[in-house]
Amino acid sequence: MGTRLALRIQERYEELTPSEQKLAQFLLDRPDEILASSATELARFTGVSKATAARLFRNLGYNDFNDVRLQAREERNRTGPVQQIPMPQASVDETVTVPTHLQVESANLTRTFEELRPDVLNAAAEQIAGAGRVWVAGLGIENGIARYLRILLTRVRPAVHMISENAATWPEELASTGPNDALIIIAVRPWTKQISTVLTFARTTRLKTIVITDPTNTGKARRKEATVLNCHVSTPWSELTQTSVLSMAQLLAATVANRIGGRAKARRDLIADLAEEIESGDI
Amino acid sequence: MGTRLALRIQERYEELTPSEQKLAQFLLDRPDEILASSATELARFTGVSKATAARLFRNLGYNDFNDVRLQAREERNRTGPVQQIPMPQASVDETVTVPTHLQVESANLTRTFEELRPDVLNAAAEQIAGAGRVWVAGLGIENGIARYLRILLTRVRPAVHMISENAATWPEELASTGPNDALIIIAVRPWTKQISTVLTFARTTRLKTIVITDPTNTGKARRKEATVLNCHVSTPWSELTQTSVLSMAQLLAATVANRIGGRAKARRDLIADLAEEIESGDI
DNA sequence: CATTTTCTGAAACAAGAGTTTCATAGACAT
DNA sequence: ATGTCTATGAAACTCTTGTTTCAGAAAATG
Numbered sequence: 001m002g003t004r005l006a007l008r009i010q011e012r013y014e015e016l017t018p019s020e021q022k023l024a025q026f027l028l029d030r031p032d033e034i035l036a037s038s039a040t041e042l043a044r045f046t047g048v049s050k051a052t053a054a055r056l057f058r059n060l061g062y063n064d065f066n067d068v069r070l071q072a073r074e075e076r077n078r079t080g081p082v083q084q085i086p087m088p089q090a091s092v093d094e095t096v097t098v099p100t101h102l103q104v105e106s107a108n109l110t111r112t113f114e115e116l117r118p119d120v121l122n123a124a125a126e127q128i129a130g131a132g133r134v135w136v137a138g139l140g141i142e143n144g145i146a147r148y149l150r151i152l153l154t155r156v157r158p159a160v161h162m163i164s165e166n167a168a169t170w171p172e173e174l175a176s177t178g179p180n181d182a183l184i185i186i187a188v189r190p191w192t193k194q195i196s197t198v199l200t201f202a203r204t205t206r207l208k209t210i211v212i213t214d215p216t217n218t219g220k221a222r223r224k225e226a227t228v229l230n231c232h233v234s235t236p237w238s239e240l241t242q243t244s245v246l247s248m249a250q251l252l253a254a255t256v257a258n259r260i261g262g263r264a265k266a267r268r269d270l271i272a273d274l275a276e277e278i279e280s281g282d283i
Numbered sequence: 284m285g286t287r288l289a290l291r292i293q294e295r296y297e298e299l300t301p302s303e304q305k306l307a308q309f310l311l312d313r314p315d316e317i318l319a320s321s322a323t324e325l326a327r328f329t330g331v332s333k334a335t336a337a338r339l340f341r342n343l344g345y346n347d348f349n350d351v352r353l354q355a356r357e358e359r360n361r362t363g364p365v366q367q368i369p370m371p372q373a374s375v376d377e378t379v380t381v382p383t384h385l386q387v388e389s390a391n392l393t394r395t396f397e398e399l400r401p402d403v404l405n406a407a408a409e410q411i412a413g414a415g416r417v418w419v420a421g422l423g424i425e426n427g428i429a430r431y432l433r434i435l436l437t438r439v440r441p442a443v444h445m446i447s448e449n450a451a452t453w454p455e456e457l458a459s460t461g462p463n464d465a466l467i468i469i470a471v472r473p474w475t476k477q478i479s480t481v482l483t484f485a486r487t488t489r490l491k492t493i494v495i496t497d498p499t500n501t502g503k504a505r506r507k508e509a510t511v512l513n514c515h516v517s518t519p520w521s522e523l524t525q526t527s528v529l530s531m532a533q534l535l536a537a538t539v540a541n542r543i544g545g546r547a548k549a550r551r552d553l554i555a556d557l558a559e560e561i562e563s564g565d566i
Numbered sequence: 567c568a569t570t571t572t573c574t575g576a577a578a579c580a581a582g583a584g585t586t587t588c589a590t591a592g593a594c595a596t
Numbered sequence: 597a598t599g600t601c602t603a604t605g606a607a608a609c610t611c612t613t614g615t616t617t618c619a620g621a622a623a624a625t626g
Contacts, residue, residue: 017573035319036356040613049575054615065614073319086359096537098404102396105530106389113385121381141434148427148525241533242431247388247526254379254522300603323583332605337585348584 003031003075005068008060010219019048020056021216028215029234030087034072039065085110088236096237105243108232112244113251115230124227125255127208128153131182135174137163138186139194145246146186152253157260170198179206185226186249188214188233188240199224212248214240286314286358288351291343302331303339317355322348371519379520388526391515395527396534398513407510408538410491411436414465418457420446421469422477428529429469435536440543453481462489468509471497471516471528482507495531497523 009024016024023046027034033042043053057065085107088100128134134153138146143165153160163173177183183202187195191213199221202209209226211217214233221228229252231244257265292307299307306329310317316325326336337348345351370390371383411417417436421429426448436443446456460466466485470478474496482504485492492509494500497516504511512535514527 019574036359038613050614051575051616052573055574058615076319088360095541096534098396098399098401098534101530101534101537102392105392105396105533109385109388109392109526113381113388116381118381141431144427144429144431144434145529146427147430148424151424151427239537241530243392243526243530243533246428246529247384247524250388250524250526251379251381251384254384258378302604321583333584334586334605335603338604341585 004071005034005060006031006215010215010222012060013216013219016056016059017052019052020059022046023048023053023056025216029232031072032086034069035076087234100236104235105241108234108241108244109247111232112230112248116248120227120229121252121255122259124210124229124252125259127182127210127227128184128252128256129157129259131208132178132180133159133161133182135161135163135177135181135183136186137170137183137198139165139192141242142186142188142245145242145249146184148246149184149186149249149253152249153256156253156257157263170194171201174198174201174205174207177205177207182208182210184210184212186212186245187217188231188242188245189216191217191220196220196224199226202226210252212245212252287354288317288343289314295343299339299342300335302335303342305329306331306336306339314355317352318359370517383519387518388524391517391524391527392530394515395513395531399531403510403512404535404538405542407493407512407535408542410465410493410510411467411535411539412440412542414491415461415463416442416444416465418444418446418460418464418466419469420453420466420481422448422475424525425469425471425528428525428532429467431529432467432469432532432536435532436539439536439540453477457481457484457488457490460488460490465491465493467493467495469495469528469532470500471514471523471525472499474500474503479503479507482509485509493535495528495535 006028009028013021013024023042026042026046033045037045039053039057040050043050054065057068060068062068062071085103087107088103134157136146136150136153138144138149147162150160150162163170174183183198185195185198199209199211201207203224203226209224210229211221211226212229212231213221214231218228218230229248231248233240233242233244235241289311292311296304296307306325309325309329316328320328322336322340323333326333340348340351343351345354371386417440419429419433419436421427421432430445433443433445446453457466466481468478468481482492482494484490486507486509492507493512494504494509495512495514496504497514501511501513512531514531516523516525516527518524
């Protein structure tokens with residue numbers, strides 16, 4: 001579970017102004033900076049003015065930046081000395097070295113899975129295991145990961161379908177879903193309107209929905225009554241990394257397999273046998 | 284190894300006055316407080332005056348409390364070597380818990396990137412950056428990741444194509460490649476004959492080939508004169524994890540972007556603008 | 567296109583942090 | 597006891613940080 005500050009940001013993220021969002025983004029990505037840095041520095045890091053920073057904290061419901069810092073500190077003390085891997089700073093020349101890459105990936109993975117609540121994961125797995133049919137959606141860059149997840153799930157249970165990459169045809173495709181189905185959406189920032197639309201649709205048709213996303217969108221998704229699996233995806237430079245998203249997909253599939261139990265294993269073995277036969281030349 | 288501050292304190296400890304020692308002691312016990320707290324607070328915690336605190340830092344050879352804080356922060360950021368993460372044993376009941384999953388993923392990532400030689404990575408990036416056209420291939424479960432890599436590369440350079448998932452049509456598709464092209468194959472175990480075939484073909488047509496694979500196939504690929512990016516993918520149970528493969532794809536794309544330099548950035552910005560426009564409704 | 571509303575940073579202002587000065591309390595030698 | 601020297605905190609001072617105000621820019625609205 002994230003910090004209280006993170007939760008507040010997630011709740012109010014859409015109401016924030018663009019520059020406030022920039023700063024809020026940064027705070028979600030690197031909560032430890034709140035303790036280590038002054039508000040002035042935080043503003044400078046994200047390229048907004050001190051004034052905007054002050055406004056953000058007020059808008060989030062704090063009296064003061066000092067309030068924020070005190071809460072953060074208190075939370076750190078409560079959480080105890082979890083050895084967390086720090087996210088490296090952006091280097092000036094923008095060159096990505098191998099060790100830096102490793103550190104970024106480790107930091108994101110660690111945060112992702114240390115914050116993941118097992119009951120949320122199990123709830124998601126339960127919904128997928130128990131669904132009549134399962135639909136997997138991922139737009140743009142997430143499409144590849146969605147396909148990957150679909151294959152993992154196919155190994156474990158029948159009736160797992162991909163929703164096409166073309167968002168325009170989603171209404172038709174989703175029209176054939178029923179309340180006993182489950183929908184998995186992979187959508188990290190930037191969040192598109194289509195996703196909101198689909199989530200709204202899913203809620204009205206009582207489709208069980210699981211959203212794999214990043215902290216800036218958690219609030220939005222949760223408000224649509226989806227089960228949210230939160231992944232940290234930030235890097236010190238401007239790109240995002242999907243590694244933790246893939247890893248989450250992996251874990252989700254494994255948990256589903258676990259839920260289903262023996263039948264999943266049987267299916268997996270069957271598929272392995274088939275694959276072997278095809279490989280051995282009958283193609 | 285302790286922090287530099289800790290070392291300095293230990294050196295000069297006896298020379299310090301009693302109240303200074305009280306404060307110094309505290310700093311040795313809880314080095315993280317330096318980042319989180321102001322000098323005034325540190326003084327209050329240990330029951331000494333602000334003046335004493337100021338004197339202590341000066342006596343330790345710093346100009347300023349600010350000096351101390353900056354050094355502490357810097358030390359936090361360039362965290363020492365990542366310690367070796369052991370791969371957990373298979374649990375009897377096959378249940379995947381969240382912490383176990385995290386540990387497996389960390390172990391694979393760490394091994395993958397600690398073994399990765401920067402010159403190999405750079406060679407691969409060079410080939411991709413310099414190629415006329417780039418072809419990306421991934422069969423079966425790797426197909427999703429291949430698509431992901433393709434999108435990453437498309438953001439950075441033109442003429443990046445996917446080779447279809449249907450291996451039967453590969454001969455036709457590859458027929459149109461030239462010696463100035465590059466081919467990226469994502470293929471972890473099990474290794475299929477098709478892949479060997481393609482690699483042989485690539486060698487005879489002098490196609491520059493990069494293979495992202497796992498240690499069991501490294502040798503085979505290398506013998507076909509491909510540039511090999513090795514990924515650790517094992518888990519304590521029978522499944523594989525593709526997390527490090529995705530991460531490798533990410534790093535490769537970043538390195539290519541780096542190679543290409545300004546033009547890559549321009550292209551990326553252009554694409555971001557386009558995406559924004561589409562999102563804003565002109566679809 | 568004009569008008570209103572919202573957003574934003576510069577600058578003024580208030581509050582707080584860190585340093586320095588200084589007076590005094592205590593330790594020690596004579 | 598007296599003088600000397602060191603250690604220490606209170607308070608004055610300076611500089612930085614955080615908040616508020618305000619005017620112009622940008623966006624939304626009619």
